[in-house]
Amino acid sequence: MTPPGTRPTPVILVLGAEYRQAMVDVMTQRxxxxxxxxxxxxxxxxxxxxTELKSGRRPVALAACEFFAGGEKATHLLAKFQKFMPSARRLVYVPVERFRGSVEVMRESLAEGRLDLYLMLPQGARDEEFHTAISETLSDWAQSVSYSEIDxxxxxxxxPSPDLTRIRDFLDRMGLPNTVHTSDSPAGVAALAAAGPEASMPLLQAPNDDYLLSNPSNADLGAVLYGRPTDxxxxxxxxxVIVGAGPAGLxxxxxxxxxxxxxxxIDQxxxxxxxxTSSMIRNYLGFPRGISGMRLAQRARSQAVRFGARFLAGQEVTALRIGEGPxxxxxxxxxxxxxxxRTVLIATGVDYRRLGVxxxxxxxxxxxxYGAAASTSREVKHKQVYVVGGGNSAGQAAVHLARFASHVTILVRREGLAATMSSYLIREIEGNPRISVRPRTVVTDGGGEGHLEWLxxxxxxxxxxxxxxxxxxxxLLGAQPTCHWLPPEVARDDLGFVLSGADTPWQSWQGGRPPAPYATTVPGVFVAGDIRCGSMKRVASASGExxxxxxxxxxxxxxxxx
Known part of the structure; x- marks a missing residue:
């Protein structure tokens, strides 16, 4: 029995025959x-x-299955057990002598997302490459199901409330562990007493009581981490000065x-x-097992800080005044x-369009x-959910939500996903029995008593x-450039995307030559990423720009x- 108030120990499931004990020994040791x-x-x-684990609410973090265990394809075994452990990460392991012959067999399963990783059994007592893959996978699982023991x-x-969703999303994406307590819980009673009668919820309390914030804005949250503009x-x-901390800005x-x-x-x-917000990006160079957008951003942020860059998070840029400073x-x-x-980079990207209902x-x-809101996936376990959008972000959100929801339906206005979504994601969606695509469909109404119940x-x-x-x-309704803060001197197309290089109006060219690529119509002001007219709208291209x-x-x- 798990003691009251504590979380049950998560499980690593090992399936196999000939090499099963070897895998058990490796996993037990570490x-x-x-x-x-x-x-x-x-x-x-x-x-x-x-069945026993599911009835006891014991989560399976990782299911490791031997290649062709018991004479049956490992992917088939894992698929049979998926209903018992929908959020578990799936691993197929193989001895070194069988690796070469198994790669081609596993290729389709990997491409369709039926496996999360495929590894050779460790080749020594300290095969750190193997354990790095396992550790990263377990870390990804813990983050996605909010299974952290950190206070x-x-x-x-x-x-639930809009402010609670906003705050949890901010903290999650900044990599800050957080837990929600009701006002009548011991933690809630203590925090409200410390905050005083004027406090309003959601109320934030740091683990070491460094701060106590009453319904903080994004600017308040960002100030705790990086300070304010006056600093x-x-x-x-x-x-x-880089405005926007997405892949292009980072x-x-x-x-x-x-x-x-x-x-x-600076980012708002x-x-x-x-x-x-992307739950898993699988086509980013150098990450064969994929990486969540949150993790990629955290690593890039740490990299930039290491070199001396400064950040302002939760701070909205309201205007740009051209050449008016010293x-x-x-x-x-x-x-x-x-x-x-002295120079400014416009990298604010795009926002999701509003539904208008x-x-x-x-x-x-x-x-x-709006957006993937990874923190809310915990709230839709065993429920029906809908994703609106046909781009990669929508596909990634659907795959992630399918680990929790009983079923995910993707709604698109087009005839299908081929024109707007990467092939690898389409294959993964087609191979997932928990996801269906409903083309030529829009949402026109919805409601519920205090929470969404119908559409x-x-x-x-x-x-x-x-x-x-x-x-x-x-x-996840496509791209709407965040350009409201830009002055008219920065030329844009009819949709609001910033013009650069040879796309700028010829009247702004100097000596008959256009500005350099990524240079705008204002000297010293540059643009990169999704807000740039003609950009590819992909993470890798944005970071390259x-x-x-x-x-x-x-x-x-x-x-x-x-």
């Missing part, structure tokens, strides 16, 4: 202090064990700071931008505060979410309507450019 290693010897025993930031709240200094002039920050430029990155939300530097306004930079807008944070779906061709039960709606801006900044700041 992971038995934090996980229970369970190794049934037959299909019947495995089903019995998994992180405590949030005092009674029931930069009144006389400070940065070499490069790519620029890492390269600019590593080359000695005084670099400041948590670090990572829209890409930071020595003609640009002024970036943040409400009543401002910072100055008033009844659903009123349920934001109570079953309706009205409409066929875009016939107009026929259907009412369906729904516990969650995730809206950000890095590509740095040589242009150097050229602009060099004495020869003056």
């Amino acid at each position: 992971y038995s202090s934090d996980y229970e290693i369970v190794a049934p010897t037959s299909m019947e025993e495995a089903i019995e064990v998994l 992180g930031t405590r949030i005092i709240a009674d029931g 930069i200094g009144e006389d400070a002039i940065c070499d490069l 790519g620029a920050a890492v390269y600019a700071a590593s080359e000695g430029l005084d670099t400041l990155i 939300g948590p670090i990572g931008g829209q890409a930071g 020595d003609g530097c640009h002024v970036v306004e943040l409400g009543g505060d401002s910072v100055r930079g 008033d009844a659903l807008e009123e349920l934001l944070g109570r079953g309706v979410n 009205t779906l409409s066929d875009v061709g016939t107009g026929a309507e259907e009412r369906v039960d729904a516990a969650g709606l995730y809206l 950000g890095a590509g801006v740095v040589p242009l900044v150097h050229a602009f700041l060099s004495p020869e450019a003056v």
